[in-house]
Amino acid sequence: MATDSWALAVDEQEAAAESLSNLHLKEEKIKPDANEDRAAQSLLNKLIRSNLVDNTNQVEVLQRDPNSPLYSVKSFEELRLKPQLLQGVYAMGFNRPSKIQENALPLMLAEPPQNLIAQSQSGTGKTAAFVLAMLSQVEPTNKYPQCLCLSPTYELALQTGKVIEQMGKFYPALKLAYAVRGNKLERGQKISEQIVIGTPGTVLDWCSKLKFIDPKKIKVFVLDEADVMIATQGHQDQSIRIQRMLPRNCQMLLFSATFEDSVWKFAQKVVPDPNVIKLKREEETLDTIKQYYVLCSSRDEKFQALCNLYGAITIAQAMIFCHTRKTASWLAAELSKEGHQVALLSGEMMVEQRAAVIERFREGKEKVLVTTNVCARGIDVEQVSVVINFDLPVDKDGNPDNETYLHRIGRTGRFGKRGLAVNMVDSKHSMNILNRIQEHFNKKIERLDTDDLDEIEKIAN
DNA sequence: AAAAAAC
Numbered sequence: 001m002a003t004d005s006w007a008l009a010v011d012e013q014e015a016a017a018e019s020l021s022n023l024h025l026k027e028e029k030i031k032p033d034a035n036e037d038r039a040a041q042s043l044l045n046k047l048i049r050s051n052l053v054d055n056t057n058q059v060e061v062l063q064r065d066p067n068s069p070l071y072s073v074k075s076f077e078e079l080r081l082k083p084q085l086l087q088g089v090y091a092m093g094f095n096r097p098s099k100i101q102e103n104a105l106p107l108m109l110a111e112p113p114q115n116l117i118a119q120s121q122s123g124t125g126k127t128a129a130f131v132l133a134m135l136s137q138v139e140p141t142n143k144y145p146q147c148l149c150l151s152p153t154y155e156l157a158l159q160t161g162k163v164i165e166q167m168g169k170f171y172p173a174l175k176l177a178y179a180v181r182g183n184k185l186e187r188g189q190k191i192s193e194q195i196v197i198g199t200p201g202t203v204l205d206w207c208s209k210l211k212f213i214d215p216k217k218i219k220v221f222v223l224d225e226a227d228v229m230i231a232t233q234g235h236q237d238q239s240i241r242i243q244r245m246l247p248r249n250c251q252m253l254l255f256s257a258t259f260e261d262s263v264w265k266f267a268q269k270v271v272p273d274p275n276v277i278k279l280k281r282e283e284e285t286l287d288t289i290k291q292y293y294v295l296c297s298s299r300d301e302k303f304q305a306l307c308n309l310y311g312a313i314t315i316a317q318a319m320i321f322c323h324t325r326k327t328a329s330w331l332a333a334e335l336s337k338e339g340h341q342v343a344l345l346s347g348e349m350m351v352e353q354r355a356a357v358i359e360r361f362r363e364g365k366e367k368v369l370v371t372t373n374v375c376a377r378g379i380d381v382e383q384v385s386v387v388i389n390f391d392l393p394v395d396k397d398g399n400p401d402n403e404t405y406l407h408r409i410g411r412t413g414r415f416g417k418r419g420l421a422v423n424m425v426d427s428k429h430s431m432n433i434l435n436r437i438q439e440h441f442n443k444k445i446e447r448l449d450t451d452d453l454d455e456i457e458k459i460a461n
Numbered sequence: 462a463a464a465a466a467a468c
Contacts, residue, residue: 183467202465202466202467209467235465376463
């Protein structure tokens with residue numbers, strides 16, 4: 001009998017381990033080492049395998065609390081939201097939850113609130129999901145910050161802030177504070193806003209030396225574009241320092257379209273008892289975006305090719321990405337000289353100017369935005385149908401940056417719309433980078449001849 | 462390389 005139960009335990013372990021590897025968590029498999037073995041055992045004991053799969057097999061859910069029911073919702077009513085919040089949701093034009101929301105919302109709104117690491121492609125409703133989670137926890141009568149959301153850039157913080165304001169507009173007493181550069185406050189006071197959205201440096205200051213925020217009172221902590229927020233070359237230092245100030249029972253929510261393997265592992269380490277949701281494989285993301293490359297031999301040729309394309313890309317709106325601020329401002333100036341109207345946005349500009357430019361672009365007053373990786377992530381302008389990589393995305397070692405590539409071209413083709421991405425290649429080296437990106441996503445990137453007007457006509461359709 | 466920090 002003892003033997004039987006042991007055998008069962010082993011079976012369960014294997015089943016659980018298998019489910020882990022199904023979720024690409026192979027690295028966490030049991031190793032012979034005694035300590036690790038114990039750790040793995042307790043993890044497995046806690047873990048209930050739940051491959052919640054809808055009929056199209058797009059969603060993977062790994063739930064860490066065996067006692068809470070696993071379910072998804074097909075309507076917002078099922079979530080029993082406060083009436084003001086439900087009103088806000090419908091006022092934004094959402095009729096029913098998106099795929100990621102169907103699965104993430106019940107987990108995030110569970111009692112007690114669950115931690116979550118969620119990965120889903122661009123334009124699948126991540127922002128609305130975590131904003132809803134924050135708004136459902138907030139107590140507007142308490143005049144102090146209770147929800148904290150970190151964004152990697154100023155522009156994204158503004159954009160997400162707008163979503164919070166819109167969705168929360170039926171809470172009369174609710175206020176939102178922007179913890180971003182340039183937002184200077186009176187010394188020595190505490191802020192009364194219930195929700196704070198901001199960039200890492202300023203938020204850290206507000207929580208620590210300036211003491212505008214009492215981090216111990218935060219109930220919900222959100223990392224948007226979570227992978228870059230916890231990446232070593234990203235904002236890891238500041239994000240983790242902020243996280244350490246939060247109370248133990250604070251809910252942690254990590255959202256991103258991409259998680260590179262090492263960052264994914266790190267995320268699971270820093271989030272206690274995380275639930276995990278993955279939506280779709282990334283290559284499917286690219287199905288709605290047609291990818292091309294243009295072969296050139298120098299920067300000037302790239303510029304010429306871009307000028308040839310200008311008419312085609314201005315049918316709707318376009319974003320042009322450069323590797324450095326310097327190239328971006330050079331390119332914007334050169335395009336202007338040629339008589340093409342373009343806007344420039346980069347981190348070297350003053351925040352007021354940045355806010356004005358992104359606003360004009362959003363309103364459609366600017367058709368073409370020349371920018372850096374500052375706009376690679378999260379910026380959602382519906383009319384953007386073309387993304388041009390004037391420089392391919394590479395990391396500090398000069399290797400292809402696949403995550404950034406996916407985020408950049410994800411600025412187009414939002415919410416299932418069709419999009420177009422054009423990569424400018426100017427050397428053997430950059431052709432090699434492009435080939436490696438192509439291999440990584442296993443999606444054909446076709447050659448485009450910018451001297452052939454028929455071809456340009458074709459892409460502009 | 463870019464982004465991110467008020468003294």
